[in-house]
Amino acid sequence: MAEFKHNPEITQEENLVYKRTDLLTPATLSYCPGCGHGTAHRIVMEVVEEMGIQQDTIGVAPVGCSVLAYEFMDIDMQQAAHGRAPALATAIKRLMPEKFVFTYQGDGDLAAIGTAETIHTVNRGENITIIFINNGIYGMTGGQMAPTTLAGMKSSTSPYGRDVEIMGNPIKITELVAQLDGALYVTRQSVHTANAVRRAKRAIRKAFENQKLNKGTSFVEIVSNCNSGWKMTPNDANQWMVDNMFPFYPIGDIKDNK
Amino acid sequence: MRELHLMKGNEAFAEALIRAGADGYFGYPITPQSEVMEYLMAEKPYERTGMVVLQAESEIAAINMVYGGAACGKRVVTSSSSPGISLKQEGITYMCGAELPCVIMNAVRGGPGLGTIQPAQSDYFQSTKGGGHGDYKLLVLAPASVQEMADFAKLGFELAFKYRNPVLILSDGAIGQMMEKVELDPQVPRWTNEEIIKMHPWATTGKPPTRERNIITSLDLQSATNEIHNHHLQAKYRKMEEEEVRYELVNCDDAEYIIVAYGTSARISLKAVQLAREEGIKVGLLRPITLFPFPKKIVRELRERVKGFLSVEMSAGQMVEDIRLEVEGKVKVEHFGRYGGIVHTPTEIVEQLKSKLIGG
Numbered sequence A: 001m002a003e004f005k006h007n008p009e010i011t012q013e014e015n016l017v018y019k020r021t022d023l024l025t026p027a028t029l030s031y032c033p034g035c036g037h038g039t040a041h042r043i044v045m046e047v048v049e050e051m052g053i054q055q056d057t058i059g060v061a062p063v064g065c066s067v068l069a070y071e072f073m074d075i076d077m078q079q080a081a082h083g084r085a086p087a088l089a090t091a092i093k094r095l096m097p098e099k100f101v102f103t104y105q106g107d108g109d110l111a112a113i114g115t116a117e118t119i120h121t122v123n124r125g126e127n128i129t130i131i132f133i134n135n136g137i138y139g140m141t142g143g144q145m146a147p148t149t150l151a152g153m154k155s156s157t158s159p160y161g162r163d164v165e166i167m168g169n170p171i172k173i174t175e176l177v178a179q180l181d182g183a184l185y186v187t188r189q190s191v192h193t194a195n196a197v198r199r200a201k202r203a204i205r206k207a208f209e210n211q212k213l214n215k216g217t218s219f220v221e222i223v224s225n226c227n228s229g230w231k232m233t234p235n236d237a238n239q240w241m242v243d244n245m246f247p248f249y250p251i252g253d254i255k256d257n258k
Numbered sequence B: 001m002r003e004l005h006l007m008k009g010n011e012a013f014a015e016a017l018i019r020a021g022a023d024g025y026f027g028y029p030i031t032p033q034s035e036v037m038e039y040l041m042a043e044k045p046y047e048r049t050g051m052v053v054l055q056a057e058s059e060i061a062a063i064n065m066v067y068g069g070a071a072c073g074k075r076v077v078t079s080s081s082s083p084g085i086s087l088k089q090e091g092i093t094y095m096c097g098a099e100l101p102c103v104i105m106n107a108v109r110g111g112p113g114l115g116t117i118q119p120a121q122s123d124y125f126q127s128t129k130g131g132g133h134g135d136y137k138l139l140v141l142a143p144a145s146v147q148e149m150a151d152f153a154k155l156g157f158e159l160a161f162k163y164r165n166p167v168l169i170l171s172d173g174a175i176g177q178m179m180e181k182v183e184l185d186p187q188v189p190r191w192t193n194e195e196i197i198k199m200h201p202w203a204t205t206g207k208p209p210t211r212e213r214n215i216i217t218s219l220d221l222q223s224a225t226n227e228i229h230n231h232h233l234q235a236k237y238r239k240m241e242e243e244e245v246r247y248e249l250v251n252c253d254d255a256e257y258i259i260v261a262y263g264t265s266a267r268i269s270l271k272a273v274q275l276a277r278e279e280g281i282k283v284g285l286l287r288p289i290t291l292f293p294f295p296k297k298i299v300r301e302l303r304e305r306v307k308g309f310l311s312v313e314m315s316a317g318q319m320v321e322d323i324r325l326e327v328e329g330k331v332k333v334e335h336f337g338r339y340g341g342i343v344h345t346p347t348e349i350v351e352q353l354k355s356k357l358i359g360g
């Protein structure tokens, strides 16, 4: 391995080509190094900053590793009970239609305990943005099986790999909600490379812009890693995600009714 | 000027919500309170005042919609009946933890389980002692008439915002379904967003550059600060106990025996008091209007001058425990319960009074 040499020039103010958005607070992220949650937070807040809507945005944090999202995002936020974020967002948007409202949820939150809230909120076509981080596992509680855990994938509650005969099949909740008439824009993205981050950010921007159209729900899945839960290094986790998650959860737009 | 109407309890509650300037109702149908949402949908309050009315996919979703709306500083409300209230407990404890105001109406029916749709009072423990997890209290108002169904809708919002806490209106199938005359207050305007920002600076209304972000959460991972938060909540509940006790006394001045009853069983007990008085028995009625805070002080006062208490409840014996705590064994405290959806008759109550307290 080549020896790493630090070049102090590149961090000097005049040489910066990119800086962290002010809409992320200075708090230290509680995520494991290499986890996709941090990048996803950043692009959501960059979109809010670029659209100039900090004052008009209300976010809803879930239960899961991102339960503390409100500590990192410098906007007004509510923290929901496990799975219930879309219900909160429904009421916020109905009562304050002039605001931009989004939920930020994991797969355990959105696709297990909150399935009903997810389906019915999208089906009603609530004019909100749902950001869905699919890492195929329950991160926060220590790596248990999620509804999105792949067949054969190991977790602390499927230690020999998910046996679909016993444990049921992984659920493509995003394809499921795409079928609902209330869904305006449904897409699946990732944040493991610079290119992917740019595409995911464009999708999030579009999902927020869609709230101006008032024509339905925008749903952005981000397939992400959980290196801790998967028990891999960040790099290995991203490679494993490309090799195993993407074939089952293909990246790209699923529905765009705009 | 108040307007006179002839209405069902549930309808009076719904109409009073609109007039009290409610911003949103979120519910899910269950007998015997479905008239609330039916009335609201028929009345189109969104045309009258801009109030949002939404039928949720479940009670869980409905109470969480209430959470979302309350966190924006809005006057929001839900109603349900026993099995539905059990489902709402998750949202209720979260709202207590996050200190959010709202009004919840429970038209209690006979349980446990799916039980019956007939009136009961068997949710007293669930209402006053918790119901969900954690140390929390709801302000619990027990209406005994259609008039109180209307009045408590408005009072409920006032108390909810005064304490930033959910207020529970503990009704039942009888009060919700009966028709009576009711005087309704004139319409008050809904709060504007500007008013909300001024009155409720904690609300998530969107972060302007002039203030820190507002966060509504019940999470506190640090035990030490979580304990401080719990101290704060407990102090709030003690303040409610000092300031919000409400009750009614009937014929208690010279009474030797006291019937304690709320809601429907209080109305029946009123007749029982009259019948007993005709027989020369000196009995009075204590009707708690707030079940939390329970009217402890008056029970302690009465225990010094009466020979016994009879708790008349449509349950197997729940409020009677609170009376016994205050009486401290100084005089007899007996319970007379009918349950599973059966209501007492006034003569039954007089018989029980005689056999359990006077003769015994």
Ligand SMILES: Cc1ncc(C[n+]2csc(CCOP(=O)(O)OP(=O)(O)O)c2C)c(N)n1
Pocket (backbone or CB within 6 Å): A063, A064, A065, A066, A082, A105, A106, A107, A108, A109, A110, A133, A135, A137, A138, A139, A140, A141, A146, A226
């Ligand atoms: C009602 C309830 N049940 C269970 C839990 C425990 N719990 C906390 S986080 C979590 C799973 C979260 O997983 P996911 O949504 O996939 O998010 P991640 O942590 O992977 O980002 C569970 C089950 C809870 N907090 N509340």
Ligand code: SF4
Pocket (backbone or CB within 6 Å): A030, A031, A032, A034, A035, A036, A037, A065, A135, A139, A140, A225, A226, A227, A228, A229
């Ligand atoms: S446990 Fe997984 S999802 Fe949670 S922060 Fe760590 S890597 Fe991310």
